Amino acid sequence: MDGLDQQAFDLGWDYALFGLNVPPEANKAFCDGYRAFGSEKNKTSRVPDRYVRKWLQIRFGALRRGKHFASDVTPKYIEQITPATGRCPVTDRPFTYSQDAPTDWSVDRANNARGYVRGNILIISRAANAAKGDRSLEEIRSLASGVGPSEGLTPVEWQRLGQLVEPAFGDGAEDVSPVPILAGQPVALGMPVSPLASLQLRLAHMAIAGWDREKRDAMSEGMGEMQGFVCRTKEQRRAFVRLAREVLRRSKCMCSYTEIWATERVQKRFGSFVASLDAAGIIRLAELQASTMGDQNTKLS
Known part of the structure; x- marks a missing residue:
């Protein structure tokens, strides 16, 4: 059984597992998988939720197009992104x-x-x-x-x-251009992120969290650490402070990353900071990003 036939067989099995009918366009391998589930003893169907239904739907679409569907793209993954x-x-x-x-x-x-x-x-x-x-x-x-x-x-x-x-x-991440974050979900789970985009996410997250009094000290400390790690020249430090202040000011009346980074003044400050960085500064940003890749606190609001 080749790759696509196996993909079809497994999908047929899962359609039967979740009690769905065989689509009219289903091929022989799909139907074989569907029947194979029915021949198993003590097998009972499950009730699919929204994510399972979507998972089955896009798997069938991939099969019809002859496209590979990775086994680690699961209903849970769809829910996560x-x-x-x-x-x-x-x-x-x-x-x-x-x-x-x-x-x-x-x-x-x-x-x-x-x-x-x-x-x-x-x-x-x-x-x-x-x-x-x-x-x-x-x-x-x-x-x-x-x-x-x-x-x-x-x-x-x-x-x-x-x-x-x-x-x-x-x-990879190095191919992502440093444009301001405009999308409500700029980074889907598993997608590469440029060091500059990572910086944008962290700054906005810290600023929004900083309006919670209990988190304000942590926000100030975090921004200070970022500045100290990335900035080496007076120009870089000045540009970073101006950017951070503008992001913080905007976050007071805006509760999403989209709104903060869509404002012209924030984009202008961001552009000035990027312009102040040399190659070594970009490398330090990448090192900072790598040290915090496991941080789950940059979830979108």
Whole structure:
């Protein structure tokens, strides 16, 4: 049994396990797996939740397209990368479920040339999914530079989409451009993150948490440690302080990363800080990122 036949057999088994009917387009290997489950003694069907149903649905879609579906892409993984805000990270509108509406949640590949693997899967609305289609990163960037809505999304929405899919078009974190975080979920679990994007996440997280009195001292200490580790020159320290102050000021009236990093003044301060860094500064940022990769406190609000 080759790879796709095994994939079909396993999927048929899981369809039977969760009590779903055989799709009309199912192939022989799928049906064999479905029947194999039924022939097992003492096997009872389970009730699928939202994530299991979506997992089975996209596995069948991958099978029809002849695409590889990684075994570690599980219902739990899909749940983990689903925005905790309940909003589409591209349109910033609340998700709906099974409403046959443009706002319904959907699963898409960031880079359609790749398979269904960790780091290449996004949870976005049907509207954003349809607008993305098979577009390349270059096409998405071109639409993001427009002056008005086009192809179903506004320029800012195209920018958000571009940032979400960009890591899947590179070979690693070093290929991710240092653009300000505009997307509500800029980093899906398993996706590479540039050192600069990691810095943005940590700064915004610290600033938002800092308005909780119990966490304020930890926030100040954390920002001080970041500055001391990364900055070596007076220009770098001054640029970092200005950036941190602006992020902190904005966080007082904004509760999401999207809002903070979408403001022009924060972007300007960020640009000045980036311009002050030399190659050694970027390396120190990467070292700082590596030392905190296991930190789970940078979850999106």
